[in-house]
Amino acid sequence: MTDRVGFIGLGNMGAPMAKRLLDRPGGLTVCDMRPEVVVTYTDAGANAADTPAAVAEHAEVISIAVVDDAQVRGVVDGPDGILRTAKPGSVIAVHSTISDATAEELAGICASHDVEFVDAPVSGGAPGANRGVLAVMVGGTETAFQRVREPFGAFADLIVHAGPVGAGTRMKLARNLLHFAAFTAATEAQRLAEAAGLDIAALGKVVRHSDAVTGGAGAIMLRDTTAAIEEGDFWLPILSHARDLGEKDLSLAMELGERLGVALPFAELAIDGLGIGLGVGTGPIATKKRTGGSPA
Structure with missing residues (x-):
């Protein structure tokens, strides 16, 4: 019925x-x-x-x-x-x-x-x-x-x-936390792009295009736990690679922001927390940033 x-x-x-x-x-x-x-x-x-x-x-x-x-x-x-x-x-x-x-x-x-x-x-x-x-x-x-x-x-x-x-x-609240935190990060990216003399509308087109292909932030939400990943786990090399790429690109963006005088607080948080959040620990770039030493 x-x-x-x-x-x-x-x-x-x-x-x-x-x-x-x-x-x-x-x-x-x-x-x-x-x-x-x-x-x-x-x-x-x-x-x-x-x-x-x-x-x-x-x-x-x-x-x-x-x-x-x-x-x-x-x-x-x-x-x-x-x-x-x-x-x-x-x-x-x-x-x-x-x-x-x-x-x-x-x-x-x-x-x-x-x-x-x-x-x-x-x-x-x-x-x-x-x-x-x-x-x-x-x-x-x-x-x-x-x-x-x-x-x-x-x-x-x-x-x-x-x-x-x-x-x-x-x-829904967890999903919207990501949604609106991402909006805030997007405004930070726009400020950096604008200070660099870029067309931020064109940047928006690039973001929407690539996110439609890669899945955006949801692309890394594939595990059933947030615990640290152990040696031998299938996800360790994949998410370690994502961390290393992310730390590199975030550090370059932060260097650009420093030269242009644009504060990037979300980028600071992201480089400190990316590897830990992915379950693979901080990478060499974030470790160097924290300690002031050389990458391992």
Whole structure:
């Protein structure tokens, strides 16, 4: 039996996600505070509901894509919330990035109503949602995960069971740590390039092109542990090579920055932590920088 799906919150992310559910068998019921937004979906055959509680009357799997923890709480357990009418065995899935503690708390409340709760934040942005290629990180029981995999497949081509409730959110926070730290590093690279008289728009084209080929930072995220790599391990020569190349290029960038008078704090952190983070220890260049001696 195909679960009927409800979708609450038709904003920048929710709108393209919900649109990809329109052609899915089982029917779609949508809800948003802005009636004019809902018309697009009802014109395409979806049902409209005025409140989250009304959505739960017509759906067994209910997705939520609102702004923050407070809105999620209201949608789930407010006076007109989903739990007022949710049928036992229903699954509530929150795609908003909220606190993992909030997710765990709401899971407990839902359990008292015999309703499953999953935190299911997404990665890939609105372009990914429009193309149906989002990544979804699901925190919840195995039973709930199996229930949501099929409907989530309408807007995602990677659906990961991160662990129990809260794990999906924790994975999203780790992913976004990389995302926004990389943005900050990119601004540092732009400052260096600009001081060197380069076209930083052209630099951006080069970065996007090469990252699409190499996988960017995710290319080194292949091990199942962050522990130090032992002798004889398959990854030791590969990541040692990555460290040595990285330390060389970072040191050259830092020398350029020094000549141009551009502070590069991210580069300083990177050269100190790259080898250790990769599990292979500092290389000769970083060791020399730390000790002021000669490379081993």
